[in-house]
Amino acid sequence: MGLFQEAQEMEKHSKSSLSVMNGKIMAIAFFEPSTRTRLSFETAMLRLGGRVIDMGSVEASSLAKGENLADTIRMLDSYADLIVMRHELEGAARFAAEIADAPVINAGDGAQNHPTQAMLDAYTMWREFGRIDGLSIGFMGDLRYARVINSLVQVLSLFDVKLHLISPPSLRPRAELLDFMRGRGMRFEMHDQLEEAVEGLDVLYVVRIQKERFPDPMEYERVRGSFRLTMESLRGARDSLIILHPLPRVDEVDFAVDQTRHARYFKQAALGVPLRMALIKLVLGGAE
Amino acid sequence: MGLFQEAQEMEKHSKSSLSVMNGKIMAIAFFEPSTRTRLSFETAMLRLGGRVIDMGSVEASSLAKGENLADTIRMLDSYADLIVMRHELEGAARFAAEIADAPVINAGDGAQNHPTQAMLDAYTMWREFGRIDGLSIGFMGDLRYARVINSLVQVLSLFDVKLHLISPPSLRPRAELLDFMRGRGMRFEMHDQLEEAVEGLDVLYVVRIQKERFPDPMEYERVRGSFRLTMESLRGARDSLIILHPLPRVDEVDFAVDQTRHARYFKQAALGVPLRMALIKLVLGGAE
Amino acid sequence: MGLFQEAQEMEKHSKSSLSVMNGKIMAIAFFEPSTRTRLSFETAMLRLGGRVIDMGSVEASSLAKGENLADTIRMLDSYADLIVMRHELEGAARFAAEIADAPVINAGDGAQNHPTQAMLDAYTMWREFGRIDGLSIGFMGDLRYARVINSLVQVLSLFDVKLHLISPPSLRPRAELLDFMRGRGMRFEMHDQLEEAVEGLDVLYVVRIQKERFPDPMEYERVRGSFRLTMESLRGARDSLIILHPLPRVDEVDFAVDQTRHARYFKQAALGVPLRMALIKLVLGGAE
Structure with missing residues (x-):
């Protein structure tokens, strides 16, 4: 520490x-x-x-x-x-x-390593909650190809956290990462939509879903819509929930969310x- | 000040x-x-x-x-x-x-704002003459599209100056700028050629005429020739006339002019x- | 000095x-x-x-x-x-x-001047041998078009050195450079291959042979092979031989040479x- x-x-x-x-x-x-x-x-x-x-x-x-x-x-x-x-x-x-x-x-x-991003992500959590142990942390979006996920999970494996992995089925984390989590005895659950997990989260970490991952543009549009973070999708969230994002964002976090008490992605970047x-x-x- | x-x-x-x-x-x-x-x-x-x-x-x-x-x-x-x-x-x-x-x-x-350029332009005049009030200032070239003109006129509107606007008819200042000058009670005259105004000027500010403003290349060549500043076109100018230019220049100020007592564009850039x-x-x- | x-x-x-x-x-x-x-x-x-x-x-x-x-x-x-x-x-x-x-x-x-490179090249020799006078210095590769050769020969003309110019016939130094060396009374020999000169050298300075100098790609391949520096081509070299290169290199110095006592090109760059x-x-x- x-x-x-x-x-x-x-x-x-x-x-x-x-x-x-x-x-x-x-x-x-x-x-x-x-x-x-x-x-x-x-x-x-x-x-x-x-x-x-x-x-x-x-x-x-x-x-x-x-x-x-x-x-x-x-x-x-x-x-x-x-x-x-x-x-x-x-x-x-x-x-x-x-x-x-x-x-x-x-x-x-x-494609998988960005250790200083992971450090600053974890640091942001530590600064916000005074601890990382005990946090319930959701990852939402492309958990398969997003560079930051892998490194951040490695950092979080040093702590006692519960992970919620929220993604379309085709963009779930790679087998290697799931094996790593199991090997370290990390607690995690997979979800197909934010709704299932949002109420219990302390942290929601959003990553972009990139168009080029989808052979079918229609499928991309459908998926993207379901994994955009909006005011509505935050209904039921704890007051103390913080939202993180590695930035730059395109439209996966609605601008309206910037004004909520939950938004921490700009502070995260500054940290x-x-x-x-x-x-x-x-x-x-x-x-x- | x-x-x-x-x-x-x-x-x-x-x-x-x-x-x-x-x-x-x-x-x-x-x-x-x-x-x-x-x-x-x-x-x-x-x-x-x-x-x-x-x-x-x-x-x-x-x-x-x-x-x-x-x-x-x-x-x-x-x-x-x-x-x-x-x-x-x-x-x-x-x-x-x-x-x-x-x-x-x-x-x-x-397309119209470059305030720090205008400040340094006005600063150069102030350094050269010890004042801006009372100066007779000519602008020559493309007064319609040149970025610096608009900002500089705004700065000069704070002073008591007389402006001479020298340009081909198609490149006269926009109506908005003329309205602004009138609204501020600025004194100005329009000219079709430098000859009409050169004798009375304290400052001559030259801006480039860009080829792309002219649909007809022949028309561009003709106009450019008339609005290039040469030794000849300076005949009749006061000894104390200073020539300014925002730089970079292409060929709108003849290199021979660099050697005259009038040239101040390099000093202007340095300021x-x-x-x-x-x-x-x-x-x-x-x-x- | x-x-x-x-x-x-x-x-x-x-x-x-x-x-x-x-x-x-x-x-x-x-x-x-x-x-x-x-x-x-x-x-x-x-x-x-x-x-x-x-x-x-x-x-x-x-x-x-x-x-x-x-x-x-x-x-x-x-x-x-x-x-x-x-x-x-x-x-x-x-x-x-x-x-x-x-x-x-x-x-x-x-195409011919790079004086600070020549200074650092000569400085490297001076640091390695404590002197430049008396050194036997080989240049190998494209001695016609390589930018550094001309400047370095000029610097070396201030000293009492013996030059060995090792190149394919078509890439021998230009007549102007040979005339300069003669005019300064510099001692030099021309060689078609390293073998002829390697035993007597204190310094071997290698420069790249560029493909675009050869109209015939086959000829280029043949020549390049003969002027690549390898472990084998260093047989017979003095223990104290140092190898210089202006960098970047592509493949004209074999990576195996990096590990020898002769390699000084990285130190040269650092100097x-x-x-x-x-x-x-x-x-x-x-x-x-």
Whole structure:
């Protein structure tokens, strides 16, 4: 829980700045774009007093000339004190970490991993409830392909929580994830609709359902309608329910929900900065 | 006039640096590109001791995934202390300002607004003449579609100036702008050629005529020739005449003019840095 | 030799930071992309305590609107204390230096010039051997079109070295370069294969052979095979031989070579940071 306590400490500085990372350089190595995650890391490093260099898009970089990933990482390693990496291939961050002397933070790789998102999601729950143990947490939407689900379930497996997995049948979590949950003795239930679970939830985590998952556009439209979060679908929810979303959202959370006491997704995004400040401090071992 | 005096103070530091914005972060949110304006703001913030994060191009950002503008602004608001925004839609900056807690500076939105350009234009006049009241100011070129004209006329309406509007008939200012000038009791004359007005001018502000405004390429060539500023077209001008241009220029100001005592467009561009330093200080309330 | 000694001093700070450039701004003006060179300069400036603004890609900049190079340079000159420029046209950096008040560093222009790469290459030799005089230096690959060869030969002409020029007949150095070497009284030999020269070399500098230089793809494949550096082709080399490469590499140096005592190309790339720190200090006259 050191990370969360450090993050809470960092919240005091998330709109000012520290000098703990003075003279340190973070290299952004995003082999696939992600504006939110990139800016969240950059802001965190700047608030700590550090500086940032950015490899830029792959198209504009040496990789376009045929350079292999290892050589690119070695280059960044010789420039920076810390590498923040995003890649479309699973395992790319681990591979980079084996090559680089500098620490590598995985800012998302492959289809299933986004560990710092999972950390900030869990941190948001901890900040809201003062604990994670005992929470009843619903996931709604595409639980099969959404990148954040896998990492977040791994983080939550460290706590005593009850999961409610709400998705269309074709987008239920993969067998590997279900096996993982069983192996860890996690309590979970599957649901075909939010209605079945909404009353008992402390947290509802919504993820987008992407059109390209459905061969039949009509089927997509039908499913999407059932898994959009609206004021109506929140009837029966506890007053204390909080709604999370990794953002960006398109229309899977109705704008009317933004005004309710339940909405926490903007706060959640904002908490990414202190969480990543804390993570950078832990990784680089900075002492104030 | 506080802004101009602050800007003049900032000129002392426009090639060194201050620490008044230490620990503050400016977010660049340029939904349409503008290298000059972006670099001018970035330089201003860096000279003040602050730091900069850049959303990057829209194609590479979350917006490409279908995120709405409000959510994007909320993201930047949770990271930065100040948002500098450029957008192709009129009113976008005002909309952003309503959503964000951080102040939003409009770096150009819609077809008619570019307030910080107008401020630096007026600042340049003030620095050159020690006053704006009493100046005789010509605008030459495309006065209908050029973004800067509208904002600059609004700024100048605060002063007692005489305007000379020099353009081909098809590119005269819009009726709304003429109405605005009349409503404010501004003195102005329309001209079909520079010759008619050049002798009395203190300031000549040149804007480009764009090919795409003319259905007939022959007509464009003819008009362009008449509204290019050359040594010859400056015959009869006062010694003290200064020529301004928002830049970039293509060929609407002949390169020979650069060498004359009249050329001030490069100095004008350079003054954008201290002007924006002053503006950022006023907006963020920084005290040295 | 002041540059090299300063660079060696800077090595102590190439993973920490100084404050000698506090408040100074470097403008990156890369009219053609080069991720490595850009990040190396940015890192150098940040390690010195300075800040960086980046014009970005030409497509996204004012140049796309038809602005001439001189006006673009004037803009950067009015913002920054130092301009680092890369351009596809030979002489562009010199032209910029004549226009700007700020110093301009040539980060590669035209087909033949890359002076800071040549400096860091020579610096690497100096650091490895404690001297450059007396070294036997092989160049292998495309010696006709590779950008770095020309600049490096110019730097080496200041020393007493023996050059071995190893290339396919069609990719031998241009007549101008051979004339330059003769004019300076440099000792050099031409070879058709590495085998002939490898035993006597202190340094082997490998450059890529690009497919587009060969009208006949079969001929390219044959030539490429003969000029790939492998473990086998290093048989007979001195223990103390060091292998350099400007990077990025594709496959012209076999990955197995990375593990040998000879490989220095990653160290060479890393030395670019202290070398450029020293260069920036000399150019901007910073005193600690």
